[in-house]
Amino acid sequence: MSDVVLSGRGLVGGxxxxxxxxxxxxxxxxxxxxxxxxxxxxxxxxxxxxxxxxKVLVFKGAKGSSGWSGMFHMSRLMGSAPAAMVFTTMNTKIALGVVVTHVPAITDLDRDPFEVIRSGDWVQVDADRGRIIVTRPAT
Structure with a gap:
C-alpha cells in the first residue's frame, strides 16, 4: 500500500x-x-x-446563502464539525465558513482530489504546508 501526496494552498492552518x-x-x-x-x-x-x-470532508464547495458559514460554525460549537476540509471551488461563503469552523482547510490542489481520494480513505491534511497524504485501506 502506498501513499498519494497532493499539494495545494492552505486556507486555515493546522x-x-x-x-x-x-x-x-x-x-x-x-x-x-x-x-x-x-x-x-x-x-x-x-x-x-x-x-x-x-471526517475529512472532500467536496466541491459551498452553495446557497451566506448562512453556510453559520451552519458550519454551529457544527464546531456542537462538536460535530469535520476534522478538515478539502474543496475545489472558492467563494466568499466557503472562505468565511472555513475560518469560523477552525479546521484545517486546503484548496487549489495540484491534482483533482475527486480522482485521488475516495470515501473511506485515511487522509492527513497539513494545511500549514499545503499537503494532503492519502492512504487507502488494505483490501
Missing part, C-alpha cells in the same frame, strides 16, 4: 487526519446540514443522511 467523506457536489449550509450531528440533510444530495463529524 494538521488533522481522519476518514475521508467525498462528494463531487457542493453542499448547502442553510437547510443542507444539521449542525447538531454534522449530518447532510439536503434531500437531493448524494451524501444525504451521512455525517461529516470528525
Amino acid at each position: 494538521v488533522a487526519e481522519g476518514e475521508a467523506l467525498v462528494t463531487r457536489e457542493a453542499i448547502s449550509g442553510w437547510g443542507g446540514v444539521e449542525p447538531r450531528k454534522g449530518r447532510v440533510i439536503e434531500s437531493r444530495h448524494e451524501l444525504v443522511g451521512q455525517s461529516f463529524a470528525g
Whole structure:
C-alpha cells in the first residue's frame, strides 16, 4: 500500500487526519446540514443522511446563502464539525465558513482530489504546508 501526496494552498492552518467523506457536489449550509450531528440533510444530495463529524470532508464547495458559514460554525460549537476540509471551488461563503469552523482547510490542489481520494480513505491534511497524504485501506 502506498501513499498519494497532493499539494495545494492552505486556507486555515493546522494538521488533522481522519476518514475521508467525498462528494463531487457542493453542499448547502442553510437547510443542507444539521449542525447538531454534522449530518447532510439536503434531500437531493448524494451524501444525504451521512455525517461529516470528525471526517475529512472532500467536496466541491459551498452553495446557497451566506448562512453556510453559520451552519458550519454551529457544527464546531456542537462538536460535530469535520476534522478538515478539502474543496475545489472558492467563494466568499466557503472562505468565511472555513475560518469560523477552525479546521484545517486546503484548496487549489495540484491534482483533482475527486480522482485521488475516495470515501473511506485515511487522509492527513497539513494545511500549514499545503499537503494532503492519502492512504487507502488494505483490501
